[in-house]
Amino acid sequence: MNKIKLFCPATVANICCGFDVLGLCLSTIGDEMIIHKSSKKGIRITKITGADLPFETEKNVAGVAALALLKDLDIDFGFDIEIHKKIKAGSGIGSSAASAAGAVFGINELLGQPYSRKELVEFAMKGEALASGSEHADNVAPALLGGFTLVRGYNPLDVIRIESPAELYVTVVHPQIELKTSEMRAVLKPEITLKSAITQWGNLGGLIAGLYTEDYELIKRSLHDEIVEPLRSPFIPNFDLVKNSALKNNALGCGISGSGPSIFTLNKGIKIANNIAVIMKDIYSKTNIPFEIHISKIDSQGIRIIN
Known part of the structure; x- marks a missing residue:
């Protein structure tokens, strides 16, 4: 694949008693992202709709997360990212997490899945750090893994996925x-x-x-x-x-x-x-x-x- 289109879901974090460790994934609201392979090295944010966000790669949460992923790889090409925001920034339902997680997930797919979804959490956290000032996984983990997620610890990162009761x-x-x-x-x-x-x-x-x-x-x-x-x-x-x-x-x-x-x-x-x-x-x-x-x-x- 040279191009991929994604649905990047909103999330609810903390869930009352689980501050910074617990999150869940929503099904009915999320961003869309389109990621293209490019012969030019690096990461470029080429289009943003639905929000006034920076195009500079180092100032955009998707760009920062993607750069963290590329830093771990040895490739001679890059990626262009389109972000179509449906989750309002500052809403409290994981707007930055959707962008950060979507960027690393899409690039990973275009590279043939060198990382598991769980391994991608660590790269997505770099984007969250730009948005909030701290690397936390309680939004990016459920966005990537689905269901409920529990972050047992950060050193090393240990995330447990939990199925949701049916009703x-x-x-x-x-x-x-x-x-x-x-x-x-x-x-x-x-x-x-x-x-x-x-x-x-x-x-x-x-x-x-x-x-x-x-x-x-x-x-x-x-x-x-x-x-x-x-x-x-x-x-x-x-x-x-x-x-x-x-x-x-x-x-x-x-x-x-x-x-x-x-x-x-x-x-x-x-x-x-x-x-x-x-x-x-x-x-x-x-x-x-x-x-x-x-x-x-x-x-x-x-x-x-x-x-």
């Missing part, structure tokens, strides 16, 4: 205000109490166990963030109202998607997912804040080739 759906509302990832990381405290840590460890372990056993009640009991949500939620208009309304209407849990401002719920079944979407719409329709709502199953495949 699990995600509802996301994106109130279109700007919250920069770097600024939202700055509000976090460098230290936490032992009591909070123990609560969080229990919830994370319970959520993982609930996913493996398809125990929706255990998933529900575990979707609680003791540490990050109390510090970030005041920056998101109507967060408490959305959360309380969702939980009263049978959502399994509700939390901040990534660093926000998007809010997500996990739900058992499409009917509840749709009901929560109506509630979110009703709440934000009463404000002057534009918003988007997405309903999705967990995408088990991750980034995929499209025609």
Whole structure:
């Protein structure tokens, strides 16, 4: 192949109790990327639609991730990348991760798959570092691997993929205000109490166990963030109202998607997912804040080739 077209899915990271280690892949919203082989060495961003992003390779997350991949290889040609953004930057549903992961996945395919999807995570993280100031895998891992992913550790990188229970759906509302990832990381405290840590460890372990056993009640009991949500939620208009309304209407849990401002719920079944979407719409329709709502199953495949 000399050309490849990709669907690069949006993702939800943290999932309440899994800050920086847990993420999931969405199926209904994602970017498109087209990558061409070129006789000219290096990486070039040749087209961007849907967002005002830099064309300079070293300033674009897709370019940085692609350069990290090429640095590990000995080839005498290069690649041109088109990025068609459908995930809004700063939305909290993995816009930068979709670009970074898509770039390394597409180039890997055009090279005959010298790396596994799991090995590509490390290169995609370089793009995330440009966007947020730190190399983290909780968005790029589910984008590449699909399903839920748990980042057990970073030195060395150890990512575990987890299948999603069959009836699990995600509802996301994106109130279109700007919250920069770097600024939202700055509000976090460098230290936490032992009591909070123990609560969080229990919830994370319970959520993982609930996913493996398809125990929706255990998933529900575990979707609680003791540490990050109390510090970030005041920056998101109507967060408490959305959360309380969702939980009263049978959502399994509700939390901040990534660093926000998007809010997500996990739900058992499409009917509840749709009901929560109506509630979110009703709440934000009463404000002057534009918003988007997405309903999705967990995408088990991750980034995929499209025609």
